[in-house]
Amino acid sequence: MHIACATEPMEMPMFAFLTGNRAARMSAEEAVQKSRRGDVVVIDIRDGSELAATGKAKGALHVPMAALAMRCDPQSPDCLPELRSGKPIAVYCASGARSGMACGTLRRMGHAAVHNIGGLAKWQRAGGEITR
Template sequence: MTIKSCFSLVEEAKQKIKSINFKNAMKLHNEGETIFIDLRDIRELEKNGKIKNAKHVPRGMLEFWIDPKSPYYRDYFNSKNKFIFYCASGWRSSLSSKTALEMGLINVLNLENGIDDWIKQNGPIEKITIKKN
């Protein structure tokens, strides 16, 4: 059996989604009506922070949080909202954007080059502190 490359999956996803660059994403961020979705692991958020006002959606929970029939549903995934998905570099968010579109969300954009580029461009970041027990 041949394993399909994760990079092939990302490239296929990119053919089916719309992406947005930093400059245009920053405009939408400043308008305050677009929901930014951070798909990274919690340890990544703790290390680098997140885009100001973004919602953290662990990649493994995305489908469950989008589906209104799921007990894990989050109401901010109302299909009327506009979303920008991001991760560190854009790979996970490309796959996640494709999944969200397949599930019925309409206004989903993928942040090109992820939060890594956002930070380089001096986009607003908020620090995250994880409570340790």
């Protein structure tokens, strides 16, 4: 068992225990850079009406929460091929709440490196492009 000492920051968001968000965090800035290089799979978890209103992160896969089990589970025949690459996954929604829940679900499905990068506005503030 590892016990953190005073020189090791213990950064865990409030309520992380609900979402299984215990892995190293990826910032929106890092997700934008990795996305540009093709080093991360970005998933927009919002519903279709939200995408129609605001667009989505350039290159992001749209997987609404209702379709998560079918389209992201490696055991499903309908699993997206991009999710079989083993690349880290960065998930966002409008505020970060649903993407936090989605991260926990993705980890339980067996995806190892899954990160909640918050809301679409964070992506945009980090220099990420939006497509409509």
